[in-house]
Amino acid sequence: xNKAYENSYNLLMGETTYDELGKDGPFLLPEDHEDxxxxxxxxxxxxxxxxxxxxxxxxxTEDISKSCWExxxxxxxxxx
Numbered sequence: 001x002n003k004a005y006e007n008s009y010n011l012l013m014g015e016t017t018y019d020e021l022g023k024d025g026p027f028l029l030p031e032d033h034e035d036x037x038x039x040x041x042x043x044x045x046x047x048x049x050x051x052x053x054x055x056x057x058x059x060x061t062e063d064i065s066k067s068c069w070e071x072x073x074x075x076x077x078x079x080x
Contacts, residue, residue, distance in 0.1 A: 003027075003028050004028035004029050004030045004033075005030055005039055005042045005043070007021055007027055007028060007029050007033075008029055008030055008033040008038070008039045009039055009043070009051055009055070011029075011033070012036055012039060012055060012058060013054060013055075013058065030042070036055055036058070036059055039055060040052060040055045040056070040059075043055065
């Protein structure tokens with residue numbers, strides 16, 4: 001199971017892609033791996049706090065980016 005969460009973590013952090021994972025054949029991922037909180041909960045359970053911090057920081061950055069984009073759209077900025 002550890003390898004599945006390691007794959008999920010690497011995908012979340014942008015350290016790999018699905019294509020790269022699959023180049024050597026089948027690979028494991030946890031159920032609902034696209035939900036970052038699934039991977040975060042796993043790393044909390046095994047007390048790997050460095051990975052927890054990295055996931056938390058990624059989530060914060062993603063939230064800030066979404067908020068900035070919503071603001072820009074609200075003042076008339078158009079994505080072209």
